[in-house]
Amino acid sequence: MNPRGSVFSAAYALAFFTFLFGPLIIMVITAFNSSRFPRVTPWECFTTGWFNVLITNDRLMSGLLSSLFIGIGVIVVAVPVGLAGALALSELSARLRATLYTVLIVPILIPGVVLGISTIVFWGQIGRTLGGPAQAFFYNGYFLTIAGQVTFISAYAMLVFIARLQRFDATQTEAALDLGASPGQAFRKILLPFLAPAIGSAAFITLLASFENYNTTVFTILSGNTFTTALASKVRHGTDPSLSALAVIIISITLIGALTHEAYIRRKTLLDSGKAEQSAIFGNPVLRLLTHPGAVLALLLCIAGGLVWLGSKHDSSVCEAGILEEKRAIQRQLQEEQRSRIDAQKKAGGQTQTPAEGGAGNPSPFGGAFTGGLAPESAAPEPAAPSNPSPFGGAFNPGTLAPAPE
């Protein structure tokens, strides 16, 4: 490759990764800045207080519990339903299969809003018809949300199973039957073990899809809240770095999971290759133990736990008080300057130039969000910023909260 080409590809790669990870990195940094608005500059104080703000937010935490409950409910229903659908599709003739496939996939294409409203109407009708305790059961946020999400999430699970089933060699089942297995035994001993990894991925995808769903859930949860709906309403009422703290938690969990998975996969390929004994790492008993996925997970959890413990000990109140004092001083000074300027103008008796000159003292409706770098010179609007949230600021947050699951 010529040098110009490699410079270009390096630059391209850099730009690409900046695009991918830049927002995440910024988000992580803002979680530790004591500024009441999520930003990197001006850096005020290193703080872990936003984590505290996050976990003491009752609405979010009870939403998290509901989300987990609903997620598990959706897994329990959607995975078997998806599996049954995929199995039915694999057994049918080609024409019937195309028809049934369309029917099963349609819920993915229908807007979530429509699904949410129709779920309420449908189960509400059934509940009213049955009356009594049935009504209370069917017209309940948890039940409705699970029912509404299952309608389309089971189709996701089905797609996962279809992909796996396409690689299944049907003669395996035939061989099992031929060797004397009943159809049930052939299913349990041959097909199910083959599908096991797909069941795992389907459960994971199902949980994620349920967790992050908003469009349907916002209707079906009725007066309750899931984590996502609670988060959305919080963002609508103004954002603060506790959301960045949440992002840090999610990113950490993802990283720990990904690294453990990687360790597991590497070990598996090494063992499958049959050359494990020769490898430098596997041959050494200490390294072999250290690279075991369990050991990797334990190590990462220890590091994370240690960091949490250290963070909980950190106290930034002194620094924050200092910053506050500084700001007050700057504000006093500005007021001072302004007063003396007004006095000077009065003395000069000239036309009023105040509006133009007084721009710095006149808080912008956009707060500090767009003036980050200039802030020290125009410190006056700053204290106003948190209480005067930017109408745009919140719009960027939901996206950054959901790191791509890889």
Next chain:
Amino acid sequence: MRNRTVLLDHVSIRFGDFTAVDNANLKIDSGEFFSFLGPSGCGKTTLLRCISGFSDPTEGKVLIGGKDMKGVGPNKRPTALIFQHLALFPLMSVAENIAFPLEVRGASKKDRRKRADELLDMIALPGIGDKKVSELSGGQKQRVAIARALAVEPDILLLDEPLSALDLKLRQHMRAELRAIQQRVGVTFIYITHDQGEALTMSDRVAVMNSGVIEQVGAPNVIYNAPRTAFVASFVGENNAISGKVAGQTEGMVTLNTPVGPVSGRAAGGRKYKPGEQCSLFIRPEQLTLTGEAGPNTISATLRSQAFEGASTHLLADCAGTRLRLSQINTGAAAAPLAPGAALTLAFAPEHATVLPAGPMASE
């Protein structure tokens, strides 16, 4: 001794309008090594799946050990099928694979392991029980599949081209191995192949199939020496076919008028031919000789090419558009090679040639 016969009674299998197996009638004896031989797509697998219970015949009956198998599922039949690609279970160890038939019958873990080890000894692969299937060589997988099929002692073992995935060397070795296993366990083997060498060397009897029809059933030497149809004559072994019309018949000998001149041969099975009937005369390459002078049953041909192959030399000649192959045993004397285009006179004894009614032939 157990009755391990298989009887096909007017079995036809159709897929819609398409007839995959047409009126098969056949009795396979206890302990016999029986092969179905035929080109790709002739219905061999379809017939085998019908015997093992994966499909029912559209017409007719399948009887195993004298019992009608209608409505008996594959897991209830005393048959075991070895699939074309073996269908070993990749998620189980070798021993678990072999003991699978015992597992589904509720045998204890200890008994299963014991039986698996016995069978591994039988297939001469002791001590590989804990390996994964993916760690085995092609020939080892082959033998493990046989062991698995024999784990619960079926009456009939069905094998669907089990050697087709192996290389030539291993295939030849496995042929001998299969034959030896069959003689040891005494199970009826029904073997499918499109490789005639395989069918002829291993089998007690062979059925030659073409487009769903069983053309001939017989011992390998009968199939080779006394084919009954033009298809069998052209499919089994190398053969030269010369087409023509019947000129006359005296006792067992038929004379044909052909583009290469009048030639005569045996009438297959003592059949009577009408004068003018469209027929083919088949003569094997090794029965054609080069001769000096013209006479009865000689053909004047032009040499197209020749290939020296050690023990013999193959010649390809041409006469009036009919291609003729010769195989000459090399005597050791360094004969001067013939130049392409040389004029040859070929001769053969009428009793070595077979006259059969015209019919479909195997494509080359």
